[in-house]
Amino acid sequence: MSAAVKYTLGRIGLFVVVVLALWPVEVNIFLKLMLALVFSAAASFFLLRGWRDEMAEDLAVAAERRxxxxxxxxxALAGDDQPAGEEPGDQPRA
Incomplete structure (x- = not known):
C-alpha cells in the first residue's frame, strides 16, 4: 500500500474516531464536525508523523523523476542528446 493511501486513511480514521467521541456531546452537528476536523488534524500531526514523512519522501522522489x-x-527536442552507441560526430546511416 502506498504511503499516500496509508496517510489518507489514517487521517480519515482519526476524524471518524473523534466524531464518534464527540457524538454524545449535546452541540450542533456542524460544530461537532468542525471540532472533529480541528482535533483530528492536531492529533495526526503527532500520531501520523512517520506516514507523513514516508509520503513526503515518495512525493519528492516522484518529483525528481518527473x-x-x-x-x-x-x-531530446533541442537535439542535444544522441542515441545510445553513436558519437556526436557520426554521420547518420542510410
Whole structure:
C-alpha cells in the first residue's frame, strides 16, 4: 500500500474516531464536525508523523523523476542528446 493511501486513511480514521467521541456531546452537528476536523488534524500531526514523512519522501522522489524526465525530453527536442552507441560526430546511416 502506498504511503499516500496509508496517510489518507489514517487521517480519515482519526476524524471518524473523534466524531464518534464527540457524538454524545449535546452541540450542533456542524460544530461537532468542525471540532472533529480541528482535533483530528492536531492529533495526526503527532500520531501520523512517520506516514507523513514516508509520503513526503515518495512525493519528492516522484518529483525528481518527473524533473529528470522533463529535462531529458527538452534535451531530446533541442537535439542535444544522441542515441545510445553513436558519437556526436557520426554521420547518420542510410
Amino acid at each position: 524533473r529528470a524526465e522533463k529535462e531529458r525530453l527538452r534535451a
